[in-house]
Amino acid sequence: MIATARTLLVTGGSRGIGAAVSRLAGQRGYRVAVNYVTNRPAAEAVVADIQTAGGDAFAIAGDVGVERDVLAMFQAVDDRFGRLDALVNNAGVVDRMARLDEISADRLERMFRINITGAFLCAREAVKRMSTKHGGRGGAIVNLSSAAARLGSANWYVDYAASKGAIDTMTKGLALEVAAEGIRVNGVRPGIIDTDIHASGGEPGRVAAVRDSLPMKREGTAEEVARGILWLLSDEASYTTGTTLDITGGR
Numbered sequence: 036m037i038a039t040a041r042t043l044l045v046t047g048g049s050r051g052i053g054a055a056v057s058r059l060a061g062q063r064g065y066r067v068a069v070n071y072v073t074n075r076p077a078a079e080a081v082v083a084d085i086q087t088a089g090g091d092a093f094a095i096a097g098d099v100g101v102e103r104d105v106l107a108m109f110q111a112v113d114d115r116f117g118r119l120d121a122l123v124n125n126a127g128v129v130d131r132m133a134r135l136d137e138i139s140a141d142r143l144e145r146m147f148r149i150n151i152t153g154a155f156l157c158a159r160e161a162v163k164r165m166s167t168k169h170g171g172r173g174g175a176i177v178n179l180s181s182a183a184a185r186l187g188s189a190n191w192y193v194d195y196a197a198s199k200g201a202i203d204t205m206t207k208g209l210a211l212e213v214a215a216e217g218i219r220v221n222g223v224r225p226g227i228i229d230t231d232i233h234a235s236g237g238e239p240g241r242v243a244a245v246r247d248s249l250p251m252k253r254e255g256t257a258e259e260v261a262r263g264i265l266w267l268l269s270d271e272a273s274y275t276t277g278t279t280l281d282i283t284g285g286r
């Protein structure tokens with residue numbers, strides 16, 4: 036039973052945390068735009084799950100680090116849903132483990148373009164549609180940060196950690212810019228979550244390797260992160276803005 040016709044765009048909604056957010060949002064009555072960059076079958080599978088459960092969703096290709104893709108993605112949401120109520124800035128990448136003195140300029144450019152510029156561009160397009168200053172009806176944005184922003188990720192990827200530090204700062208600053216325009220902006224800092232991201236950085240065994248060092252002696256699931264994100268998007272969090280929630284099992 037669809038309780039509301041609120042619409043949500045999830046960047047990187049095809050796999051991992053974004054897929055869990057998309058599915059849970061579908062269950063909660065959001066109409067969901069599921070963005071992906073290359074893995075169309077994964078995005079279509081998420082859409083099919085939402086539709087099978089009686090929800091409304093569609094998949095949309097686009098690299099958040101490419102401005103024309105971001106513009107096309109939001110235009111597609113306008114065309115399909117006619118409104119945007121929520122954005123989850125989830126798309127993000129890691130890279131191989133490296134010390135800072137081994138990191139190339141090309142690597143930095145890719146990391147910061149996707150993780151920082153991508154989140155900024157999507158937030159900009161969301162604000163243009165949601166802000167009461169622009170004729171919108173308000174909305175909510177959740178940005179995916181990481182515990183790495185606090186911990187620094189020494190010898191893993193300081194560049195990734197720093198990209199998430201930028202997200203924490205953007206969350207605070209943007210929240211203050213649009214607080215009186217009906218938009219809440221919050222962040223989530225996941226800890227070690229069992230998704231493909233670790234393998235994509237060349238470390239498929241990372242979760243198992245660090246498990247015993249974690250406070251709860253286990254990793255988190257994408258669904259556990261998704262529940263926090265859905266709460267921040269919801270009216271239950273109506274007085275929560277400009278903050279970033281740790282979902283790290285205490286790490």
Ligand code: NAP
Nearest residue numbers: 047049050051052072073074098099126127181228230232
């Ligand atoms: P994941 O399993 O690797 O999935 C990444 C998702 O992002 C996929 O849907 C992928 O699309 C998409 N994506 C990648 N680059 C993109 C781009 N340039 N434009 C649009 N979409 C893009 O990642 P995850 O673990 O779920 O992580 C999601 C977010 O949580 C990221 O921001 C990550 O930094 C953050 N995070 C994760 C952890 C963790 O332990 N997993 C911890 C802290 C923070 P395709 O399917 O098309 O490739």
